[in-house]
Amino acid sequence: MATSSGKLLRFLESKKNLAGSACGVAGVGLALTGAAGAWWPVVVAGLYGAGALIAPPERTAPPPFDPNAELDVLRADFGLLREYLAGVELPQAAGDRLTELMGFYEALLDPGWVAEVLVADPESVHAVSRAVRRDVPECVDTFNRTRWWARLTPGGESPERQLERQLDLLHAEAERLTADLREAEAGRQQSHTTYLEERGQRS
Known part of the structure; x- marks a missing residue:
């Protein structure tokens, strides 16, 4: 009723x-x-x-999603990924490359002003999320599986080389992502400079 x-x-x-x-x-x-x-x-x-x-139709307001909450979940998943990688044995070269790559993601996800810049760009958040939740685990898992088969049937390109190529591609993607974020911050700084110059001309 x-x-x-x-x-x-x-x-x-x-x-x-x-x-x-x-x-x-x-x-x-x-x-x-x-x-x-x-x-x-x-x-x-x-x-x-x-x-x-x-009369115009009634409008229902969308739910107030908190983008920072998405980063919190992503940080938790990143922690799970680190635990997984800690128990995996990789070749020295690939392991060093992976450590460097994980450093990129950690720096971007670390709470603070860098994360605030990241969360303001949904495409960048999606790229990091995809790398953490799918790309890196897939690279490592398929390497371990393929390496087992390669021991039984040697020949062809080595799984180690494939893994290094995959990590190089992810590293290049992470560098482009950070460059885009840096460029966005530089544009913001330039906009403020322009505003101050224009304000000075009016006064």
């Missing part, structure tokens, strides 16, 4: 009902002046319906 009352109240307060009622009142005014004749109920109902149709 309370739900039905709430729906009725929302309808009475809706833009469609208010607009329809306003037009309906205008129809009543026409009826009182005699302009609507004997068909005044139809005129009033028609004007109400027309007003309800032309």
